[in-house]
Amino acid sequence: MKLYNMNLSNFATKCRIAIYDKGAKVEIVAIPGNDSKSPEYLKLNPLGKVPTLDADGVVIGESETINEYLEDKFPTPALLPKSPEARARVRSFTRFHDLYLEPPLRALFPQMNPKTRDEKVVNDKLTELNTRLDQLEKMLADGGFATGPDFTLADCALAPTTFFAVNMLGMFGAKPPLEGRPKLAAWWAHVQTRPSVKKALGEMAEALAAMNRGNR
Numbered sequence: 001m002k003l004y005n006m007n008l009s010n011f012a013t014k015c016r017i018a019i020y021d022k023g024a025k026v027e028i029v030a031i032p033g034n035d036s037k038s039p040e041y042l043k044l045n046p047l048g049k050v051p052t053l054d055a056d057g058v059v060i061g062e063s064e065t066i067n068e069y070l071e072d073k074f075p076t077p078a079l080l081p082k083s084p085e086a087r088a089r090v091r092s093f094t095r096f097h098d099l100y101l102e103p104p105l106r107a108l109f110p111q112m113n114p115k116t117r118d119e120k121v122v123n124d125k126l127t128e129l130n131t132r133l134d135q136l137e138k139m140l141a142d143g144g145f146a147t148g149p150d151f152t153l154a155d156c157a158l159a160p161t162t163f164f165a166v167n168m169l170g171m172f173g174a175k176p177p178l179e180g181r182p183k184l185a186a187w188w189a190h191v192q193t194r195p196s197v198k199k200a201l202g203e204m205a206e207a208l209a210a211m212n213r214g215n216r
């Protein structure tokens with residue numbers, strides 16, 4: 001089984017966290033041609049999105065679908081709780097992440113260069129992101145991981161995007177995302193103690209540093 005990966009991708013990092021947490025036998029491989037739009041990669045995933053899982057010949061796209069598959073295939077340790085209600089609650093976080101929290105942050109990526117930046121886009125997207133972070137603050141459990149004492153797929157989804165928020169927002173002169181959000185700050189400190197998260201975010205940090213060195 002292979003995960004087509006880029007260490008800087010928050011969606012791929014979501015899957016690497018689940019893989020590391022489960023100790024799953026999945027080979028982590030680079031995108032062919034290191035380009036998500038290379039003809040070889042598009043053959044595998046016509047959307048040209050990262051990550052993709054090759055599950056011994058069955059190709060699976062979309063990070064959350066991959067993580068749900070990993071949960072089915074490698075059930076221990078469980079990253080989804082047992083009761084239908086608790087499972088639904090975890091999934092409401094992963095959907096919130098994919099549909100509402102991540103998109104305004106992603107919209108800021110092309111605006112990093114102050115010389116070419118569109119200030120209106122930046123202001124609109126920062127406002128939207130702050131609304132989503134306020135919503136997340138209300139959703140998070142009081143202490144422990146995102147939904148309570150157990151580490152779940154909700155934490156896998158939220159941690160890499162929070163890494164970007166913590167490391168990026170300063171570039172736009174925005175208020176730090178943890179400021180005035182005590183539950184988010186406590187969750188962020190706690191989730192980084194999980195060895196799988198520490199390892200995957202360390203890889204993201206290295207990739208970000210390499211990209212920044214390249215841009216200098």
Ligand SMILES: N[C@@H](CCC(=O)N[C@@H](CS)C(=O)NCC(=O)O)C(=O)O
Pocket residue numbers: 008009010011012036048049050051061062063064098
């Ligand atoms: N919904 C997809 C989003 C994946 C995604 O947008 N990945 C980024 C890298 S973090 C990507 O492939 N970007 C290239 C593109 O959108 O063309 C998932 O959950 O896997």
